[in-house]
Amino acid sequence: MRQPLVVANWKMNMTSPEASVYCQRLRTLMQETTTPAEVVVCPPYTAIEVVRAAFVGSDLAVGAQNFYPAPKGAYTGEVSISMLKALDCRYVIVGHSERRLRFGETAETIGEKVKVAVEHGITPILCVGETMSERSLGMTEKVIGQQLLTCLKHLQSDQLAQVVVAYEPLWAIGTGRSATAKDAAQLATYARQRLQRLMNGDTDAMRILYGGSVAPDNIAEFAAADGVDGVLVGGASLDPDKFQAIARAYEVK
């Protein structure tokens, strides 16, 4: 059984004082739920320490949104994986479409990041997704398949299960227009099939999330979707009440 995973991607939101208020509220709210999901908050770098400290002694975990894959040195403005490790980051988002589009991140760099994260025991959450025009051309599976293969090519088969894949169709991000749970389930099945050979036939351990306009009013369908092990939440994760409602959808009824 794969444990469900509910991840907040705050993107470039929340100062550290705002993060502190948020975390206190989230901690209190989480006491009301018996959700079996692992709940993770990925703040901007500047708030990681605040979130880490606020979650000590709880089941909540902190993660990061990015890092640079060199060990250390002259990389002004960048943050290494060891720096994230020292802040107890359990997860790191890699290859988000905003990084690919706005910061020119290539599949090659993303592949390197995935490898470095795994080698340091931090779970990469690898984002993949198609554009609306790729979708209308019927290319969704081809595009996702290619993204998966190029970004995961540096890993040994036993390392692949340590990666979390997040299917985030670009047209669903921040648009209020999510994919359907059926789309997400189909894509999860396809991704597992595509990775079957690389993982020596055993794709059961790999977690696959859905992201893109997830909110309290549509989470029930994603929580029930076959083979979809959780969600990566942007906008709705900025409100602790909404984020908790999303985590609660995984409670066993």
Ligand code: 13P
């Ligand atoms: P929204 O939930 O705001 O659509 O963002 C999704 C996302 O990009 C999470 O990484």
